[in-house]
Amino acid sequence: MSLSKHLVVLFILTLSWQVSSAQGIIKRDALTSMDRGVEAMENGYYEAADQFFRDALSKMTKLPSNLAYYFGRNSYHLGKYKQAINWLNKYMELKGTTGQYYDEVSNYIELANEAFRKQREDEIDRTQKQLTTQGYFDCPSDYMHCPLCNGTGVLITPGKFGAVYQTCPYSGLSGKLTCDEYNQYLRGELEKKKVD
Template sequence: MKPTHNISVFLIVSIFQLLFGWKGMAQGIPNLGQTDRWMQGALAAIERKDYQTANELFRSLIESGLPLPEEMPYYFAETLFELGQFNNSKNFLDKYLELTGQTGRNLQGAKELKQKLTKPLAEISACGLCDSKGYRYEVCATCMGQKKQEQTCDYCKGKTIVGCSKCAATGMIKKINVFNQVEIFECERCNAKGRLTCPECQGTGKQVSECKTCLGAGRVTGEVLCDHHDHEEQEKK
């Protein structure tokens, strides 16, 4: 009877190990089904020219951290091209060509897309109205395009006064005389007050300096893709 008992215990332990072992393995297996659903959904959206939906599905796939299908960067590059995000399209196209070399299933399409990107990328590079990604600049809302603004003084933090460095803000100065005795004198620099009017803002607590939002540019990158036309000049005409 004793051997039978040992066999029963062994079987129970084995079953537990099998169950928990498979559970651990299941947790480590990527959810490839979800990857396939996102990918197929994005391709279907491209077929019906719904590029915004395709864009959202591709981004969900990227943000999930799941393994990406080999051809995904190409299809995402095509989607971004159709949405006018030419710089991002180029980045994903370059990544696709880097990963697949001359063996990608969409190699010919990738070459054609690279050619199509030449003109819009050149327009972005030559345009002074947008950043390098093609997003139009807009007037900085902080300084209203003035590049500078009145801000709290960085030196005194708006307190208008600073501690006297000569007397360490005590108002008194200690000196050792020739008899090696300590003598205390009033600080002449701050008139024994221990503080001085801020030399940077002259006691106003404010200073006019480079706008911290736009870093003195007077403009910031907006969220609208640029069409490379100066609409203000056109309105004047």
């Protein structure tokens, strides 16, 4: 083998070693960030833990299952319930029922689902209160579709001998409410119309 071929092989080996060494350093840094995140989470420093876990994620090319668990658990403590559910489900996807943290993950998924449902209900309640008690809903047009009959003017209910059709008690056959009537309906103050 000629000297130039030896130099090329030596250069390739050196380059390969440097790349491997750099990858090892990055992986070690990622694992260090993950360990610091776990420590911060265990001590109740969830924001700091979140940053450590994000740093670890940015340095890893392959997601370790335990990081999915840690990130999901920490997200739960941050009140990021949907994110927690996603990460914890990712752990289950990676490890199944045989994973080291299976019991904890199952518990956190249940807690996160319950908290997420409660959070959604609270948002709906808050929105309803804003629309109905803190002022006036600004209608996009002069008339709104009646929420009771969905703008049809007719209520259809099942009966013993088929469907029963009834004129809407709030909007009549028009299926429309004025903006003032709509706001009264939202507040529960709209009185039923007399239908002939």
